[in-house]
Amino acid sequence: MPAYKKCVIVVLLICFAFFVYGCKSTSSENTETEQTTSGFKFIVEEKYSPAIELVSVKSVDATVKFLEGEDIYNNIWTRTYAEELGINLSYMWVVDNSQYQQKLTATIMSGDIPDVFVCDPLLFKMLYDSDLIEDISEIYETHASETTRMVLEQDELALPCTTIDGKLMGVPITDASIANAPLLWIRQDWMKKLNIDPPESMQDLMEISRRFVEGDPDGNGIKDTIGLAVSKELWGAYAGLQGFFNGFHAYPRIWIERDGELVYGTIQPEARQALAVLQEMYKNGEIDKEFGVKDINKVAETIANNKCGIEFGVWWNPYSPLYLSQANYPDAYWQAYPIPSIDDTPAKSQYSAAVGSIIVVRKGYPHPEAVFKLLNFWCDNFLFSNDKELRDAYLGSLDNPDVVKYKYTDFHLWEPNSILRTYENVKKALASRNTDGLNHDEWQRYQIISAYFDQGIKEAWVEVATYGENGSVSILKNIAQGGGMVNRFYGAPTRVMSEKMAALHTMEDEMMIKTIMGEPLESFDTFVEEWYKLGGEEITREVNDWWRN
Amino acid sequence: MKFKKSPGYILFLIMNYGVLFFLAATCFFPILHVLALSMSSSTAASSGRVLILPVEFNLQSYRYVIENNAFLKAFAVSAERVALGVPINMLLTVLSAYPLSRRKEQFRMKTFFTWFFLITILFSGGMIPWYMVIKETGLLDTIWAMIIPGAVPVFNVILLVNYFRSIPAELEEAAYMDGASHWCILWKIFLPISVPTLATVTLFSMLNHWNSWFDGLILMNNPDKYPLQSYMQTIVISRDPTTLTERDLDLLKIISDKTTKSAQLFIAMIPIICVYPFLQKYFTTGLIVGGIKG
Structure with missing residues (x-):
């Protein structure tokens, strides 16, 4: 009967498939290739024997x-x-x-x-x-x-x-904790073009941002540039806002010491002040009108497109995404500055245990x-x-x-201070033109930086802007020597924190984005109240308990 | 008879075509965009200058994909998965749908078995039990881990049961009178009539196998064995920007490389795009063609 035959064939085929696969999986045992490690001498305390x-x-x-x-x-x-x-x-x-x-x-x-x-x-x-x-x-x-x-x-x-x-x-x-401290990055070629001096204070920075919007720094005759790059994630490693808030002595997302207690930075009155300024900047078109929907990859496009001149980010930003800017427009050069301050007290960059x-x-x-x-x-x-x-x-x-x-392998550690030491050694070598005593990594950076100055290789700006004499690492040095604000809470997440902090963060971000885009500043005050009610109070208590012990 | 073309009717036509064209364009645009990205230079792509036409045309990224072992391996795993998974899905779907579509007098345990299947849609054990079952049955890290647990797609079974039920009982009775057995009725009568539904269900099962990525990531112990979509997930993932460190820099370069990403996305789309037109015609020929006359 053909119907039966068909069934039998299908069943047989499936059995066969199982069979073939069964065989295959057993036969594909690892063929061990014995290669010996070439004769390096290692410092090893004691070898396990037997292994x-x-x-x-x-x-x-x-x-x-x-x-x-x-x-x-x-x-x-x-x-x-x-x-x-x-x-x-x-x-x-x-x-x-x-x-x-x-x-x-x-x-x-x-x-x-x-x-x-x-x-x-x-x-x-x-x-x-x-x-x-x-x-x-x-x-x-x-x-x-x-x-x-x-x-x-x-x-x-x-x-x-x-x-x-x-x-x-x-x-x-x-990792080095200071490596996540925000710095201020500005398009130096634009500042030169518009005859602007480096920012001394937050007021200067706002002036620069205004002129970047109005002065047509990209020279295409259209008013299509923005001042400050901000991404919808708000606190990213680039195009973040931490640095901006730090300029107002506000420390979002971290725990700071105040009057003998740990308090959450975002809900302090200084943050409200910073928000008010951001709102103003948004209204003037100094922040992308659509920043609320642009993630950091999109912001990287804006940067690559020669459309913005200021961003707050960490020291390695030139490696990504700022290099895109120079790749598209050979004259672009981003320079790092310490966070300027709104008043006479110097601003402190915030950072957390890494x-x-x-x-x-x-x-x-x-x-x-x-x-x-x-x-x-x-x-x-x-x-x-x-x-x-x-x-x-x-x-x-x-x-x-x-x-x-x-x-x-997962079993490797990096020396947190190595960035700073590399900077010092490279700086010394550049000054004396003497490469003795540089390690391999330092020597490479030395070569690249020299290429920028000696041969005018513009792509090498990335190293100049980081490990160069006035590069971003030079600012980190300051931060390491007390010019920073460290997150005072570095323990494992506490009980209520692991339950509720994610929701509170979401609420915080929504409030920030909405306020910047024009909601009245009172929403910050309601947020603070809400924050305490929805778990913030308990979290603050937990954090302080942890701190006192 | 000819329609008199009133201005209203013409307006309707224009609107109709306009709206439909717009809808089609919105579906087509993303595909064109990806294709254009994959053929552009990477600086143009990363600065967002590409829309639907390639900027600074080159095929560098396709060359990268062809030389990229991981992509080809993953493609092969996915092909294998579909080749094994779809026949098993279809066989088991048909074999479970037929008894469930019988009347209660013919199949006493019908209610029990219907619930037996339905329960799996309503409740699930969650990820950990799922993982443990697969681990304890020794399927972990084999291609069967992605095939056996989903071997009976209950949703597809329900679709087919409903279609089988709609087949007039007279057909079956007539066959029965002529001495046909259940096997004979299933293979000779039900299946040929159900070709449109079978096509739909096949497509579902194929899409399901081609598109699923999560099980591959969790169940395979080595990236070498990832199916295509699991592999894709590892390159299109966007990292949490707040926890980026300098050690992620080279990863950042890879995942922000839009051109190769687009090329891989596009190639991964091709098999499904190729299958659609062949099965499409069954969707449109109406689900109740054939059957009984008079």
């Missing part, structure tokens, strides 16, 4: 590329760890960065906890509350090498971030000290190494710039 197993999880992103025949499970780092430290590092899974937290949560909930892994502060707190991670205070004292400790303690906010109830529960992955992720050890993992062996290995052998061969082999080489090898 131990360490299961982790890993996030990668589109920038992680491998050499032919290698992958995340088998690369120079995994091989070296096995050979030099006796640690067989393997991964339960590898996932794209964007889904890392979600997948990690799913994995932990399903009962599989990796031995050592990276998590964010929120999950860190949850893991601590559920008693799933190991207290590493003692291990830190006994096993962290001198260099590792130096790096971790250099930023005084780093270790406190991962200390709960006096116990060190994780290793903070450090601990975005934390390395933790599973409770009950038999070799918790392995985490410091891995970190020591990095800090003692790579962090300060100038050995070009070593750097090429383990960090990535210029011949193959796409393959950045340190991204294969």
